[in-house]
Structures are given as C-alpha cells and as structure tokens.
Amino acid sequence: MLVEIGSTLDPSVFNASQIKKTAEKLYQALYTKKRLDSCYPEPVDAELSIFIIGDKKMRSLNLEYRKKDKTTDILSFPLIERTSRTVCSVQSSHLGDIVINIRQAQRQAKMRGAALKSELQWLIAHGILHLVGYDHEKSSSDEAEMRLLEQELLSGL
Numbered sequence: 001m002l003v004e005i006g007s008t009l010d011p012s013v014f015n016a017s018q019i020k021k022t023a024e025k026l027y028q029a030l031y032t033k034k035r036l037d038s039c040y041p042e043p044v045d046a047e048l049s050i051f052i053i054g055d056k057k058m059r060s061l062n063l064e065y066r067k068k069d070k071t072t073d074i075l076s077f078p079l080i081e082r083t084s085r086t087v088c089s090v091q092s093s094h095l096g097d098i099v100i101n102i103r104q105a106q107r108q109a110k111m112r113g114a115a116l117k118s119e120l121q122w123l124i125a126h127g128i129l130h131l132v133g134y135d136h137e138k139s140s141s142d143e144a145e146m147r148l149l150e151q152e153l154l155s156g157l
Contacts, residue, residue: 004047005051007052009053018117020050026153035132039080041092046095054103058104074100076126076128098131105120121154125154
C-alpha cells in the first residue's frame with residue numbers, strides 16, 4: 001500500500017512512519033476480514049493520502065466542505081464512488097484523502113488520558129472506514145457497526 005503523508009506543520013509534531021504503518025495495517029485488516037466490497041483494491045495496489053494540519057486550516061476545510069464553522073479532528077474525502085453497497089461508479093487504486101487536525105487530536109488524547117499515538121490510530125481507522133463507505137452519521141445502526149469495526153481493527157494493532 002502506498003501511503004503519502006503531507007503536512008503544513010513541523011514534521012517533529014508527528015511520526016510519519018508510524019502513521020503510514022498504521023494505515024497499511026488497518027487497510028490490510030479490512031481486506032483480510034473481507035470487510036470491503038469489490039470496489040476497493042487489494043492492499044498491494046491501494047493508495048491513500050494523509051494530510052496533517054492545524055486548527056485554522058481544518059476549520060477552513062470544515063466550513064468549505066461541511067458548512068460547519070468550527071474545527072474538527074478528521075475529514076475524509078473518498079475517491080471511489082459507490083452507487084450501492086456493491087456497485088461502483090468509479091474504480092481506482094486511490095482510496096482518497098484523510099485530513100487530520102493534529103492539534104485537535106492532541107487535545108482529545110489529553111482529555112481521554114491517552115497517548116497521542118492511540119488517538120491517531122483511532123482517527124486513521126475512522127478515516128479509512130469513511131473512505132470505504134462506512135458512515136456513522138447515516139443511522140444509529142450504521143454508527144454501531146462502524147464503532148464496532150473500529151474497535152475490532154484497533155485491537156489488531
């Protein structure tokens with residue numbers, strides 16, 4: 001899996017190699033557990049971009065794409081479009097882009113009494129699930145399914 005990391009911040013704020021490894025392992029686990037439909041590429045062919053940014057840029061993106069004038073922890077931009085659970089309108093090896101607000105991740109980790117590493121792992125799992133069609137905002141059953149799958153994936157790291 002090709003994982004590209006980009007950032008508007010000082011690279012010493014995060015561990016790019018750890019983020020890449022986490023994304024690779026999570027996508028491999030999804031593929032191995034057959035949690036992906038035929039729209040999505042095998043891990044060896046899959047590509048993903050992850051951008052690490054701060055509050056100001058994330059607030060701007062959140063306003064532009066979700067019409068919410070506040071910062072958030074993560075945004076996902078899938079490139080593979082599905083017309084149904086099993087039909088794709090676009091086939092691609094590039095899953096899409098994940099944008100992570102490292103400042104919000106730091107605050108959330110501190111609030112939970114957790115390490116930044118574990119917060120980033122959860123955010124990456126959450127983002128990848130969005131890229132492959134899971135959406136916790138559709139219904140309570142979709143939310144429960146996504147949360148359960150997040151836990152399942154993270155327990156394998």
